Each structure stands twice: as structure tokens, then as C-alpha cells.
Amino acid sequence: MHRSSVGEFRRTRLTRAAGAIAGALMVAGLAAVALTLAPAPAAHADGSPTAATPPATPAAAPTAAMSSMSADGTGGTGGNGTTDAIAVGAAPTVDSPAAGTFIGSGRATVSGTRSPGDEIQLFVGDTGGDPACIVAATGDAHWSCPDLALPNGSALPLRAVVTGDATLTSTTTVTVLGPPSIHASGGTVVSNGLVHGTAFPGALVTVRASGTQATGAQASGASCSFTADGSGNWACVLDPKLADGRYSVSATQRGPAAFGNRESDSSAPLPLIFDATAPAAPTLTSPQTGSAIATGSKTVYSGVGADGAQVTVWASTPAGSQQLCSSPVTAGVWSCVGVGLAPGTYTVSALQQDAAGNTSAASVAVSLRVTESSASASSSPLLSPNSATPSAPPTSLAAPGGSAGLPSAPWTTVPSPGSPPAPKAAPPAAIPPESVPLVRTPFTAAVRSVSEIDTLTMWLPAALLALIALALLVIPARLLAVAVAGVRADAGRTASIRSLRLFGRNRSRNEYDRVPELRTPTPWVTVAAAAFIATALITFAGPITTAGAYFRVVSAVFLSLGIVGSVAAGVPLLASRRVAGASTTAAFAPYTLVLVAAASATSRVLQLQPTLLYGVIVAVTVVGGSTAVRGKLAALQIGSLAALAALGWLLLDLLPTADTALTAFVSEFVNATVLVAIGSAGILLVPLGSLPGRALLRWSKGIWLLIAIAVDTLLFAILVPIQDLASHEAGALAITIGLLSFAAISVSAWLWQRYIAPAWQ
Known part of the structure; x- marks a missing residue:
């Protein structure tokens, strides 16, 4: 018990310490692989943002166009020509x-009679100007102007005049109220329920949707009404709410009292794409949090978003908010140049609004420090952190059922006859971050859901990264460990190993009468305390600015650690009961906190988003059992963690928008569970020390390789949205060279120890 047990105790501690150190190195290596090969956001060639396409001015009702009519069937005869x-x-x-x-x-054929040989000019309205129609002089006594577009009016004069003699004239008065116009983009209305357009000022516009979806959802009952303002603008929200899909929409208008309470014809149906699903929060990748800029300098803000959306960047202080810039998202990336800011500290975040008008949650905020610059001088108003009256942000769209203002998404107009000229549409409005009081954290939307990532562009890079990590990092690390361990049968090597003192006081083994024992609290207290420490280390991976948000994230991470730990320990424990001759025990392993700290520190230093996390603090020990049994239990443990991560990843698409404290907590819990589970599975696969990957490799190298490829592919598929890591090409090149060098040194050391050294001896 004395010498042999003490030696075994020290060798066990040494093995676990080596495994912890190797695992920490693996964490940094995996992050380095992502840093080297993760895709970077596309950059503009000149570094300037792409200007947002301004909303097209709604076209006015067609004005009277001059046309020449003959006295034949194309315009010279009216009625039946008798x-x-x-x-x-x-x-x-x-x-x-x-x-x-x-x-x-809004359209009519105007006709009448004349003296043969007279040329007729037809004027519409009292505004003068050019004639709406000119009928050429012929021998026919009839004249006609077919299918004229007429402006709206309760008493619209139609005046026929003989060319060259203004005294020969005749006038009739009619009432015209054509269909209202519906604003559309490319001939299609894309909406989250809000429909808008132009009509006669004061008219009551009624919009109706129709159509049936494949799901059976009926749109025939969805409608809304709104009275056009003094400029003819109107907007309303369809009720009841439609299911997302394709429909058609049309509108009518009922005139004021002067029109005798009569209603126009229905406008031509337009395709309606109903989309009430808010896009995910955009990613703000530049500038990074903690950056400092000079007063008045132009700063490029860039990131990742949903194609076709409009991203708006805001700078906020306790005094208020200021819009910095706005940019459309093209090919998944956006970039814009922000205005100058007064000296102070700002919280910068971004929102995006899709074509249907749905506004996302705010991105993860970054802290920006603006310093004095003697060379900067700007005449534009700056928002000061101490300003008592900050500039007001643009008005946002009202929620359904509220008072609707002008929509904020860009549009073009599909004109309808009879509509008056409408004022030029305002630029897209965005909702400032302060309108969403919830404080979001790096864990609120850390992982992009499966539906947000293109399948081909997700799995191919992920599989490539997995193969590179295995080839340049994991396998060389194992070979290096074998080379360092050497052949223990040699007595001299054994003596040298025994002389190594990494733990405890450097005292002779003979001084111990028995194996040192460490008095510890009950296992549950120990695990709970370790979980709190691990939670603090994990939350260090992402900056959290407010106490309320920090408490929420700590609770979510602590709960996720409990779920991940239960799966990591519970699955092998339950499975071992069915295996004869083997039993398992689970206990807190102090070396696991080294892995937790290494993963969190790596994520924080490299500013990884999503973060690479590790959270299995309970080690499962197999007592008895063959190599195959140990390998199978290790495979089951790692596979169950990967399955948990995949399940949580799929669940992200079903979560509600994180716009309340409860929904934010649920989102943070699921995101943390996904990251901790997949990060832990990837690190436990490493065949070093006492990690399960070593037992799996001993059992079957082929099965270990297959599981490693599958788990690492899933790991990098979840981490692939790390878009900003490759922005520093020099650093990426250095890490690539470092990985290649590490692989070369590791393989060389193994070849020397395995083949060359024995031959020399």
C-alpha cells in the first residue's frame, strides 16, 4: 500500500494534469482552426457602403396624354356612328x-359630335394645360377619345373645344372616383399585415385579401379600412392575421360627402406575400467592443444580416439614441459609414428590417469610446452623452391595431387610375434600440438557427474544418503525447519519470506512510460549488454590461450546465448497468475546471461569437470491464452530448422572439446548452490524459475517427457563423503556419521515438 499505492496515486494525478493541460491546448487549437478558416464578411471594393435604394416616388394618377384621333373606327366615330x-x-x-x-x-371613353372638318381638343378638369385628347379633322361628324384615364373629382368638367375657335365649346360634368393605389415592390406586396398606398384625400379605403393556402388557411375574411389623410396617404393592418404565404390583395375607396357616399371599383388584384416572422438579430462584427475612435471621424460599421433586409446602426447613451448609418444586406453582409460622435462612451447596436416590415431584435451591443481630436471639426449635430435633449429618432411603425404611420420599408408604386399625385415617400424608418428595453447578451442569440444558414455553405466548410482540425491538431497532439511518454519499460526512463515533481512538496516517497487523503465536503456540495465556478468562467466568455442581464445569463448557464452534466454522466451510468463485469462512478474532477477556463478565456480573448465552451465537470470512471466496454461507454457519452447539441440547435427555430425577460432567458438557456454540449463533446473526443476520447481510440481507431469527424463537423457547423475572425489576414496566416509547424514537430517527434531512437540503441 505504501510505495506502490503512493506511486499509483502520483501517476494518476500526473496523468490527469497532463490531460487537463493537453485539453486546454486543444481548446486553443480548435479556436485557431476557426480563426484561420472561418469565412469573413464580404468587403466593398472601395471600403464605402452601398447606398440604400431610395423609395420610389409613388406615381401620380396618369395625366392626360395628348393623342391624335382620326374619324375612323380608331377614334373618329362615337357610339354606333349613327x-x-x-x-x-x-x-x-x-x-x-x-x-x-x-x-x-377612373377610365372612360369620351365622345360626341362636331361639324365635319373640325379638329376637336378635349380638356379634362379646370387646371388648363395641354388637352387630354386631340381628334383630327375629317369628314366624319363624330369624334371619340377612347379609354381616357380621368383624375378623381366630385364635379369633373370634360370640355370639347374646336381648334382655332375657343368660342365653339361644350362642357359636361361627371363624378370620378377610381380605385386607390396599393404600394408594391416589383408588382408584389410583401407585408407583415400592413398595407399602404394613396387615395383621394378624405376617402375611406377598404383593403381585402383573398386566396387559400396549401395549409387550408383562408384569407377571404382578412380586411382593413383607413381614411386617407390630407395628402392622400393611407395605411392599415389586415385583420384577422394571415398565415405566412401567398395571397392576393385589392382595395376600394368610398368618397367623402361630395361624392354621394359612392364607392369606387376594386383595384386590380396584386400578389401578396404575407410574412409576419421577424428576422434574426443582425451581427455587428466591426468595430469590436472596447474600440476607440476620434471625434468627428468616419467609422465603418459592418456585419452579417439577412439578404434583402435593411440594417440600421444606433449609438445609445443614458441621454438618448442617435442613428449612425443604414445599409441594405447584400449576399449576407452589410456595411455603412457612421456619422461623427461627441466624446464619450456609447453602446452601439444594430437592427434589421425585412421587406415585409418585420423588425428584428437588437444585435449584441458593443461598447465604443469616442476621444477628443484636435483635428476633427464637424458642423453636423453630435449626440453628447451628457446632452439633456438628444436628437429624436425617426418614428417607427405602429404595432398592429395601433395608429399606423407611413411604412418604413422601401417600395415602388403600382399606380391606379384616379389617384392624385402623392408626396415622395420618406426614407426607411427604423426602431431605435431604446424602443426595445430588454438588455440582450452574447448568449441571447449566440447560435444562428438551422433555417438561417444555407445548407451547402454550412456543412461543406464545417466538414473541411473538422478534417483540418483532426489532421493538424488532434492526431498530431496524440502522436506527441505518445512520443513524450516513451517506452516505460526502460528502467532509466522510469527513474526519470519518477523524478518529475509537478504536484505536492518535493519530498521523498519514503516519507509517506499512506496515500494522502483530501477531506472534501459531500459530493453534491462539491459538484454544486464547482458548477458555480464553471458558470462564472463561462459567463466571462462574453461581455455582459448590466446586473439584471448578468443574473439572467448566470441562471441560464447554470441550468444548462446541469442539463449537460446530467447527460454526460447519466447516460454512461445507466448504460453500464446493462454491461456485465463493469461498473461506473461519477465524481467532480478538478482538472475539468482548467478546460472550462481555457475555453472561456480563448473565446473572450479572440472575441469568438458564438463562443467555444466546455462544461462537463463530472468525470465518469469505469471500474472493471474490457477495453471494448470502456470504448463503447466513451462513445455513448460523447454521442449523447452531440445529440443534445443537435436537438437544441433544431429547437432554436421554435423559440419565440426574445423580447421579454422570460423569452430572453429561454433563448439564453437553449443557446448556452447548445454551445456547452457541442464544445464539451469536441474536447472530450481528444485522446489525451483521462479524457473519454483516449478510451475510445484504444477500443477502435476507425470508430474514433468516424465519431470525431461527425462531432467536429457539427461543432464547426454551429461555430461557422464566426464571421469576423479572418478579418486579420496576418494573424490568420501566422496561425496557419503555427498549426502546420505543430503538426510537423509532433509527427517528427513520434517518428523519432518510434523508429529512429530504437534503431540507434
């Missing part, structure tokens, strides 16, 4: 439409 000609030198007549006629389509 009306008798009037006397030479007499005024023309306007026979159709009849006086007082209501025209709900």
Missing part, C-alpha cells in the same frame, strides 16, 4: 358620358 352631324360652324357636343355620371373605374 348620330347626325351638326351644322357647320356650330359648337361640338359631349354626348358620352352623360352629365352627372359616376365613373368608379
